[in-house]
Amino acid sequence: MVVYNLYIFNRNGQCLFYREWLRRRPGTMTQEEEFKLMNGFMHSIKSFVQRLSPQDLKDGFVSFKTNCYKLNYYETATGVKFVLNTDNNVGNIRDILHQLYSTIFVNYIVKNPSCSATDIINTEQEIFIEKLDEFISNLSIFAQTNKA
């Protein structure tokens, strides 16, 4: 199983952070455009899922799969959005994404007085990036990312 990349968006739709571990095919647009596209897409799919659901949704939009990757989505009540792309064999990783929020994002961004949950995370936040890499690479779903 493989972890490809991660996007974090704030409540205003700004991309706070992007990290990739494995991406064989580079994007065909600028990164900034890609962030906007991703955010717009997440927004649309959320409202699509909500409107078409035949019954009340508990969690709303959680993930989708294509024939070659799976996109996992987690949004907190404060509007921070996590998008993690993995390969298709990964099951439900909601707990993992919550953990990523509670142990990494909250501890190293929210609790850092020089950062805030709505500002772009710049490369000076080494501790955040380090802990994030450590967290992701310790996941069982990461096991084959390097080999793949």
Added chain:
Amino acid sequence: MSRTNVKQNLDARRVTQELFTLTYGAFVAQILNDYEHVDEVNKQLDKIGYNIGVRLIDDFLARNPNVGRCHDLRETADVLAKQGFKTYLGISPSITNWSPAGDEFSLLLDGNPLTEFVELPEGQGQKLSYNQIICGAIRGALEMVQLEVECRFVQDQLKGDNATELRVKFLKKLEDALPVGED
């Protein structure tokens, strides 16, 4: 062996709470020194509380993964009193005095850890809203989950009232920002 450990842990928690109470006291005293008008001090405490609340909400949600978005104010009041206050101040205020429209409620605080060892000075000091930081924190935290509220103390034991009553009024639901070109 284990008995003494338990005792040590309890003491440690006690010390932390006293440290917190006294730190807050020192802090209020400093602000009182810095500003001439008590009204201005109240405003500053509220502002500081707001800035704390804005961050605290993420910590709260991280610790309580089961708390999702609330569907009505009653649910919000419940989470606030039973989980929010419990987590950060170690007390569970009771929820009373619902307005008929259900958009306003009171929290009755007893055993407020902030006001231990505190007595307000005579004169100007009587106008000080010592707990104002709590109002700011609630306002900031709820704003982050799309709820605009107004918070104020309507009764205060430090001012000789029988209870400490915090009134929370729901103003409006804030809307999510839309990406450009979406509706």
